[in-house]
Each structure stands twice: as structure tokens, then as C-alpha cells.
Amino acid sequence: MSNHQKRLSAPNSWPIERKEETFTVKAGAGPHGESGVPLLIVLRDVLGYADSRKEARYALDHGSVLVNGKAVSDEARPVGMFDILAFDEREEYYRVFPGEGGRLSLTPIDEESAASRLGKVAGKTQVTGGDFQYTLHDGTTLVSEDGSYAGGDSLVVDNQTKEIVAHFPYEEGALVAAVAGTHAGEIGTVEEITVTAGSGDNAVTVTQESEDGEARTASDGDGDAVETGFETVEKYVVVIDENFTGDGGDEQ
Numbered sequence: 001m002s003n004h005q006k007r008l009s010a011p012n013s014w015p016i017e018r019k020e021e022t023f024t025v026k027a028g029a030g031p032h033g034e035s036g037v038p039l040l041i042v043l044r045d046v047l048g049y050a051d052s053r054k055e056a057r058y059a060l061d062h063g064s065v066l067v068n069g070k071a072v073s074d075e076a077r078p079v080g081m082f083d084i085l086a087f088d089e090r091e092e093y094y095r096v097f098p099g100e101g102g103r104l105s106l107t108p109i110d111e112e113s114a115a116s117r118l119g120k121v122a123g124k125t126q127v128t129g130g131d132f133q134y135t136l137h138d139g140t141t142l143v144s145e146d147g148s149y150a151g152g153d154s155l156v157v158d159n160q161t162k163e164i165v166a167h168f169p170y171e172e173g174a175l176v177a178a179v180a181g182t183h184a185g186e187i188g189t190v191e192e193i194t195v196t197a198g199s200g201d202n203a204v205t206v207t208q209e210s211e212d213g214e215a216r217t218a219s220d221g222d223g224d225a226v227e228t229g230f231e232t233v234e235k236y237v238v239v240i241d242e243n244f245t246g247d248g249g250d251e252q
Helices: 039-046 053-061
Strands: 004-006 023-025 084-087 092-098 104-109 116-126 132-136 141-144 154-158 164-168 175-178 187-194 203-207 217-219 225-227 229-233 237-239
Touching (some): 116 237, 132 154, 175 203, 187 229
Antiparallel strands (some): 004 023, 084 092, 092 104, 116 132, 154 164, 175 187, 217 225
């Protein structure tokens, strides 16, 4: 099996130039499915910490790169939405976040924020003994005595203990980020959740605020001000904390 991926056919979430070369590294097995970006691309093409695959392997072999609190040695290991990258020797920390057009970007954060990560609840089952098992968006599974978390909610998980340290319910009034679709990278407040009968996706209407905290408005063409926002499908939004994207600086 080839270790290469054609750039033109790579997932849209990969932050790479499509026409510079024909091939790039292929993502290995791991979390995030097809959207997972190989760690090599992050180190070489996004951050510029390595000029080649050989240099990236050297850094990884020395345990200097952590993903969600764990040292990673495989340069093809996929990273994706809400993963935490830590470079302790550099004292640099990043959260993977969807940017404009759905391309994954890196948001600098501080060391304290890098101690935990956020995950969207994608599945919930009750296991033997009465505990509940939750499956997150990246395939991570957690077991908890608390059965109050629901699908679509967001959980903050400590990278070391794997304990749930915060819970953000998916409901009207929640702050969300669009992580896919036309509005990927946009943030707003859930105004309305529309349940679709049958097997169709539920819809969610999101309003957006200006910098002063007021509802953002635009002209409707008749000179009247109307609130701005967007509508998307439920699976494309993730509940976040109000300070989630403003921890440390500009995106990469």
C-alpha cells in the first residue's frame, strides 16, 4: 500500500497547497477518519518546524511532540478538530480548530488550556454495572457514572486523567462553532433547533454577535436592520466555551 496521497484529492480540511507538488504523506490509521491530517503536514507545512520527513521523525523519536498529552512517534498519525498539540521544549501549545472553508488551523493557547481538550458526544450507551459509555467525535470512548450527557453535548476531558472536567449542553442559547459546511469556522449562538421528521438531519439556526456583544445586523435591502447569522445542519456545529477561541493569539 502506498505511503503517499495525491494533493489534489486530499480532504478539503487538510491545510496544504494543492498544486505545488503531486504527492504528500498519507494519513495513518487513527482518530478523525478521513479528515485527520498527518502530523508531518502540521510540523512541516503549517508550523515549519521540520524541512523534511526525516527531520520530523527525529523530533518525534525524542518525544518532544505531544498530542492530547501523549508523546507521538508516528509522523503519519492523524490529528484533527479540537486536538491539543504541545511542544514543551518550545513552551508552545496549539488547539486544532476549523478555519475558513473547513481547513484545519492552529490556535495558540496557554499551557493551562492545553491540559484538556473538548469533544462532541457522538454516541451514548449504558454498560454493565450501570455506567454510561460516551463516544466522542474522534472515536474516543469515556465511561462515566453520570448519565445526564446527551448526544450533541460537548465534554472537556483532562488529557492526563481522562476525567470529564466540564460539560456544555447542546441547546438553544448555547455558543457553537460551525466545523463543516459553508459556514465552517464561524461562531454564534443557537437561536433555534428544528427537529426534522424521519431520517433527515435536524437544522439549527445560529445568530452572530458584533464585538460589543450586540446581535450583528445588516441591511435587508429596504434600509431596515436585520440580525445576521446562518442556518446549517446539526451535525456541523459543536458547542464551545465563550473563551474557547481566544486563549493565546492569532491562528496559524
